[in-house]
Amino acid sequence: MALVEATTERIVAAEPERVYAALSDYAGTRRSVLPAQYSEYEVREGGQGAGTVVHWRLQATSKRVRDCLFDVTAPADGQLVETDRNSSMVTAWTVTPEGEGSKVVVKTTWQGAGGVGGFFERTFAPKGLNRIQDEVLANLAASVEKQPGA
DSSP states (O other): OOEEEEEEEEEESSOHHHHHHHHHBTTTHHHHHOOTTEEEEEEEEOOBSTTOEEEEEEESSSSOEEEEEEEEEOOSTTEEEEEETTSSOEEEEEEEEETTEEEEEEEEEEEOOOHHHHHHHHHHHHHHHHHHHHHHHHHHHHHHSOOTTO
């Protein structure tokens, strides 16, 4: 088994505190920025940052569906880490200042399969997950960026 990694980043025209608050809001904003690949979203404990337990199903492809139950921690300023109880998947969200806005990086890792199947997983799964995470980041940016004239 080999570690599989998918990393996506985006510059967001909003203050880091505002972006981090939106990412941390599992009871509100987080649900609203998830694209169609996510279903059965449910906050099971907490709802705001560290200490939250959140469930969803992620349909990465027509045949690949993950049932995820994440424990959320905040190990450092500007960082949220989601650790799946049902698999080796870990997703780290990092928000840092970038110019007059923020840089948001989302990095997901998991232990992939071995053999030929593992080769294809390491080759194609990160690209598919990056497309999904890019949509999440675009939706997040749209929800927090200041509108002209506002």
